[in-house]
Amino acid sequence: MLTNSNEFVFQHFFSMIKKWPFILAFSILLCNTVTVLAQTEPEEIKVDGDKFQDFFYESIFQKSIENYDKSLVALDQCLKLKPNNETIYFEMGKNYLASKDYKNAYSSFERAAQIDANNKWFWVGLYDVCYETKDFNQAIIIVNKIIPFDAEYREDLVSLYMITKQFDKALAEINDLNEKVGKTERREMYKMEILSESKFQNSEVGTLKGLIDKNPKEESNYIALIFLYYNSNEEDKAQEVAKKLEREIPESVWAQVSLFKDYIEKNDGISAVKSMNTVLSSPKVDSKIKHRIFNEFLLFSNANPQFTPDLDNAIGYFKNDKEVNVAKEIGKFYHNKKEWIKAIKYYEMSEKNNSEVDLETNLLWLQAYTELKQFEAVVKKATAMIDTYPAEPQFYYYSGMANNQLQLFKKAKEILEMGLDYVVENKDLEINFNIQLGEAYNGLGDTAKKELYFNKANQLLKEKK
Structure with missing residues (x-):
């Protein structure tokens, strides 16, 4: 709260401002009053105009120091002078909202929007009240009024659909935004949540197929469809999409992620090695996927020892991995199988690849040599x-x-x-x-x-x- 001396300074400041004839902010706020003033006698213009400005600036000042009740009193005086001024209703709405009087805030913003439905900020005021009161269904109606003025509010609409569990509408909105303005992390997170429910997956399959037909060189749609099929345990369909991706975009690493599994199942070790090396060398692929592929190849090479040199070469792709010591983990794999010579080989490789001495690796190494x-x-x-x-x-x-x-x-x-x-x-x-x-x-x-x-x-x- 300001002292009396401070309040006097502010009052003096605002009394000076009101005499400036071309203040941009005021001219915008009161633009609708020009016609009324033009129909009034010069003497009356001066008297009424001065009173209106006095009350209006008083309201702005009181709101700036959070005296919302006094600000509203001044705005009531403004309304007596100009009863249908939408700007005054808007200012009243902001004061009511700041003082958490949501019912009057909504009524004030609503009255402003009724007078001028083409002002975005009146609708934004209504949206703010709905959001504060968690009236999300009404917020959806209001946001749809704002979007013609500001398309960025479509992001808010997606979130509101998610909050109200209108997932079909959210998914449609997400797909349209993805196509028109590009993907965002938040929308992709929402999409994953929606598609975790099987009833939405069929419609998404159709959407993705349509997008692939429309733009066969867009890699992300193939990837999304492949993972959707995998999540539905439709692996054959996933492989078909992966092969189509490889034909359309031969350099796509994601085609190899999917095809690798197919090669392993068909016991096609040469093709599996090629796909594995493509995936492991790519910075686009998450490390978890790389580890999964490597582990599958470890099991494959254990059953097909002629591919052990390819396994050893693949370890080099993980030399900068700070989370998993791959050579050590392979050693432990063979250790558990009591294949001591193989275990030792990978423990020694681990020691060679890492500058720091690892306690566990050396203890395992000692146990293996003891067994021998x-x-x-x-x-x-x-x-x-x-x-x-x-x-x-x-x-x-x-x-x-x-x-x-x-x-x-x-x-x-x-x-x-x-x-x-x-x-x-x-x-x-x-x-x-x-x-x-x-x-x-x-x-x-x-x-x-x-x-x-x-x-x-x-x-x-x-x-x-």
């Missing part, structure tokens, strides 16, 4: 990893276990005793440490220590049950 009983390799790797991760007990365990297997019992004892200090809240690992320490002391001929550690292991096993 290649204990010299285990000792070498585990010792190197202890230097990198000096507080990670599992590397001490693998080094101690492998040294035991190589009958280097003293070395095993020293490493295991050192690593046991780092075991925290891992009962399984603690059991294994005690077993290996018992083995080390057994190898050294220390029966008492051997029994001590075997007994500890047995006690921990009992506590687990």
